Amino acid sequence: MKYAAEFRDPTAARALLARIAARAEGLGATRARPIRIMEICGGHTHAIFRYGLDRLVHEGIEFIHGPGCPVCVLPMARVDECIEIAERPGVIFTTFGDAMRVPGRRGSLIAARARGADIRMVYSPLDALELARRNPAHEVVFFGLGFETTTPSTALTIQAAAREGIGNFSVFCNHITVPEPIRVLLEDPHMVLDGFIGPGHVSMVIGIHPYDFIAQDFGKPIVVAGFEPLDLLQSVLMVLDQIAEGRAAVENQYARVVPERGNPVSLAAMADVYERRPSFEWRGLGEIDASGLRIRPAYAAFDAEAKFGVGYGAPGRPAAPEPEAEGCACGAVMTGRMKPPACPAFGRGCTPETPLGALMVSSEGACAAYWQYGGARAAAE
The missing domain is CATH 3.40.50.11740 (HypD, alpha/beta domain 2)
Incomplete structure (x- = not known):
């Protein structure tokens, strides 16, 4: 597993976790007042839960799951x-x-x-x-x-x-x-975010500069990340370092794949x-x-x-967005306002076998990630 195993090394992971904990404590982060970092990409969401990073990082770090699943945001x-x-x-x-x-x-x-x-x-x-x-x-x-x-x-x-x-x-x-919905989230006065983990695969195509507005206009750090556990942990540390140093920039942790x-x-x-x-x-x-x-x-x-003769402007197309199925909170989960287990349908009316919303269907959906790697435990929380 060359080029993968070295990014899953437990010793290196423990060292990064210790450095993240030290930075978080230095910033005064606690479970009650965490530093909120949004991972934009659904692939990152699944990696976080697959490797248990949400439970391994310092309690003052909270991952917020963004709208980075194209199937999930399909109207x-x-x-x-x-x-x-x-x-x-x-x-x-x-x-x-x-x-x-x-x-x-x-x-x-x-x-x-x-x-x-x-x-x-x-x-x-x-x-x-x-x-x-x-x-x-x-x-x-x-x-x-x-x-x-x-x-x-x-x-x-x-x-x-x-x-x-x-x-x-x-x-x-x-x-x-990708960039346009991130601007919408940042303009939402109810959305509290301290930094971003940027999508690796998208950035491989568009580079890192389409995210400049996140740092320049909103003063938030963003680090484009790879998909292995050490990639994500290093990216979290890079975001925390920017916050501690009082700066906001677009940084590229995934430089081995993503050209500027x-x-x-x-x-x-x-x-x-x-x-x-x-x-x-x-x-x-x-x-x-x-x-x-x-x-x-x-x-x-x-x-x-x-x-x-279909699509925008076609006769008979609904003028307003269709509401989600009753009890489905995909919109709130997708915009980071709610975690999947808080949805009243999660694990009850909505499971991978009987999905109510797109987030439980897609391989990159946040609800599917919670279910696959947390399952009944997450539903009971």
Whole structure:
């Protein structure tokens, strides 16, 4: 396990935990008045619980789980539009597995498949493009969703379809961007945060400078982190060091993977294929300006919204966000106002087998992380 085992070394972890404890005590952090650090990425949330870091760090450190799960923030109306497209005659609808069980008003994609829709799980948009090549009599639609991590692969696939002139392939674009919702959270007067652990995979694409506003405009430290336990512990210590030194900056703990300016090939493909939407709805956060991407007119032939007449501005689309299922507190959990066990549905009406909300469905959802690594204990707390 080269390049993984060295970031899981128990001796090094104990040394970092001791340094974190010393810093936290020096800052006067206690369980009653903790230093609140938000990990933006759902992958970090799962790593924190997988390795028990929430229980190992000093009691004056509290992890706040951010909206860093693209499946979890998908609004119900978009799920309904997926089903509407998938149920049309002659359509093969393709998606990543995480999106199959996200509930909308009309159920989930997996329920639509049970009703007869041709919905298939794929591992990449290139798999969907290959389906289009092999099935020229069908319209093949790829459900493009995710943050900047997955956005380039969809863009490159659209470019490939355009070069080949494949007319029966399109993308239902639901790609979203990370920095904009963080600004919304920081502008919320009820949100108390002392620092951030920045997403590693997203930053691999966009670099670290899109987060400059967090330090410059709001005076909060942010450290882009890797996903192993030592990565996360070092990142926590780096945030605490900034607080202790009275400064706020964007720092890169994950420099072995994340380039300062991002990936130029990915950024170029994204700029060619996408443009910003004026706004996009986030489950739990509402409409956020310039936080979503749509396909540029030059690639309209591969835009499922244009091809099927769905999406923003389409007739019959709800004007206001759909409310969550009764008893579901996904919005409060996603914005750090509530921990999953405090949700009245957690472990009762909402479990991985019978999920009420997206946070229990996705492999990166906070509720799924609590359940997987805490289970009945977390539900009883």
